[in-house]
Amino acid sequence: MSEQQRLEMATAVSEIKEELAKPAPDALRVSGAAIALREIGKWLAAKLNHAVNKAIDFTVAAGMLYGSTHPSQLLGALNGAVSTVASWLHTVMLPF
8 A cells, every 4th residue: 555545544534533522523524534435445345355366376276186185174264265255345444
């Protein structure tokens, strides 16, 4: 993540917190900040997708070999990984 993206994310989070602390938050300001966060979230999701694809490409052969001799351990590890990624995505994307 670039320094600019970090700054945009911090600014958006700050704006949302600031507005939601008010008795009558400015919906347009909150919406604008949420859109900025969503765009950063899309960028992060694309990066995560790319990283996962690269990891899959790199480990398919080794995973198939290991999985053929240790299927229950492989399935347990994959279920844990999928659960972790799903929880992370739910946490990141749920507010939007």
